[in-house]
Amino acid sequence: MPVWFGSTLSVVISSSELAKQVLKENDQQLSNRRRSRAALKFSRNGKDLIWADYGPNYVKVRKVSTLELLSSKKLKALRPIREDEVTAMVESIFRDCTNPDQLINQMLTNTYDLKKKGQNMKLRDYLSTVSFNNITRLVLGTRFMSPEGVLNEQGLEFKDILGNGVKLWALVTLAEYIPWLRWMFPLEEEKYVKHNERRDKLTKTIMAEHTLARQKAGGAAKPHFVDVLLSLQEEYDLNDDTIIGLLWVGHCDSSRSMAVDATRQKKDANFKAFITEKIENQDAIMQERFVEEDIDMKGHDYRLLPFSSGRRICPGTQLGIKFSNVDVGSSFAPFLVGTD
Ligand code: HEM
Numbered sequence: 001m002p003v004w005f006g007s008t009l010s011v012v013i014s015s016s017e018l019a020k021q022v023l024k025e026n027d028q029q030l031s032n033r034r035r036s037r038a039a040l041k042f043s044r045n046g047k048d049l050i051w052a053d054y055g056p057n058y059v060k061v062r063k064v065s066t067l068e069l070l071s072s073k074k075l076k077a078l079r080p081i082r083e084d085e086v087t088a089m090v091e092s093i094f095r096d097c098t099n100p101d102q103l104i105n106q107m108l109t110n111t112y113d114l115k116k117k118g119q120n121m122k123l124r125d126y127l128s129t130v131s132f133n134n135i136t137r138l139v140l141g142t143r144f145m146s147p148e149g150v151l152n153e154q155g156l157e158f159k160d161i162l163g164n165g166v167k168l169w170a171l172v173t174l175a176e177y178i179p180w181l182r183w184m185f186p187l188e189e190e191k192y193v194k195h196n197e198r199r200d201k202l203t204k205t206i207m208a209e210h211t212l213a214r215q216k217a218g219g220a221a222k223p224h225f226v227d228v229l230l231s232l233q234e235e236y237d238l239n240d241d242t243i244i245g246l247l248w249v250g251h252c253d254s255s256r257s258m259a260v261d262a263t264r265q266k267k268d269a270n271f272k273a274f275i276t277e278k279i280e281n282q283d284a285i286m287q288e289r290f291v292e293e294d295i296d297m298k299g300h301d302y303r304l305l306p307f308s309s310g311r312r313i314c315p316g317t318q319l320g321i322k323f324s325n326v327d328v329g330s331s332f333a334p335f336l337v338g339t340d
Pocket residue numbers: 049050051062249250251253254256257305306307308309311312313314315316317319320321324
């Protein structure tokens with residue numbers, strides 16, 4: 001179905017047959033993303049991966065991501081970090097469940113419900129914390145949060161930059177789709193310049209810390225992204241801008257896995273099905289159909305494409321699935337997580 005956003009023609013695809021035509025049969029012709037003015041600023045005119053046009057530089061950076069950062073072998077090497085973080089989450093849930101102060105706090109803030117005594121636990125906050133710690137450790141090799149859940153100075157700056165980035169993205173004006181109106185809505189260039197400067201400053205500080213640590217350790221690179229990228233910088237001819245772009249994409253994307261609301265699932269056996277169902281249809285809970293069919297979600301079955309398909313399929317697919325299904329799902333396996 002064609003839809004005009006201002007003077008920009010878009011096409012909405014609403015069947016698996018059409019999705020196949022777009023993402024398989026015409027994938028090559030449709031493999032560039034439209035860049036808004038904000039996207040141009042954030043990506044320095046498409047010098048990262050997400051906003052790069054399909055071409056030799058894109059192919060090189062994509063190869064680095066797929067082979068050097070997110071391959072099965074690399075993810076296996078990062079497994080101890082994920083296990084560590086999931087264990088920390090289960091421990092903190094246990095601590096909070098059994099901590100009398102926590103119960104008193106719930107009573108004081110009116111969130112303690114006698115009728116539901118022993119049943120309710122809001123998992124969203126724990127899932128968002130585990131996701132945050134996981135991704136910052138995998139990508140930046142740094143845990144910004146203390147075991148008590150307090151962010152250090154770098155962590156506060158990091159979160160603030162992420163939040164500011166989201167705000168700047170949200171500043172989409174009508175003029176984005178009606179170019180001749182842009183004189184009325186000029187882009188606030190200095191806000192983007194300042195944002196990019198802050199992001200680069202923090203990332204370069206972390207990069208320098210890792211370079212120093214590597215030198216001290218006799219050059220051995222750890223498996224997290226920042227070390228891998230720095231140690232391959234010459235081999236792949238990567239400049240600092242590309243490295244920074246790759247490091248930040250993981251953080252922005254990982255927030256999607258936080259959207260999973262585990263409290264709505266019926267039992268752990270349905271966890272995978274629950275996640276796939278949640279992405280496809282927010283309103284109707286019919287996860288059984290995916291259990292029965294064991295549907296593929298890695299881009300081969302055009303009825304369900306949470307990670308898309310074709311040339312630009314999400315390179316973080318394996319990590320996203322591993323994290324949501326295996327790590328988080330299996331850690332809830334001993335519990336019966338129920339709805340009201
Ligand atoms: C549950 C978690 C995730 C979901 C649902 C998801 C979904 C997606 C989707 C739908 C796309 C667009 C693909 C297209 O345009 O055809 C995408 C692109 C992308 N994702 Fe993810 N993603 C997830 C996690 C991740 C993670 C953990 C990373 C990296 C660490 C990542 C990195 C990227 C990158 C770099 C792209 C752009 C790829 C390109 O243009 O070549 N994603 N993702």
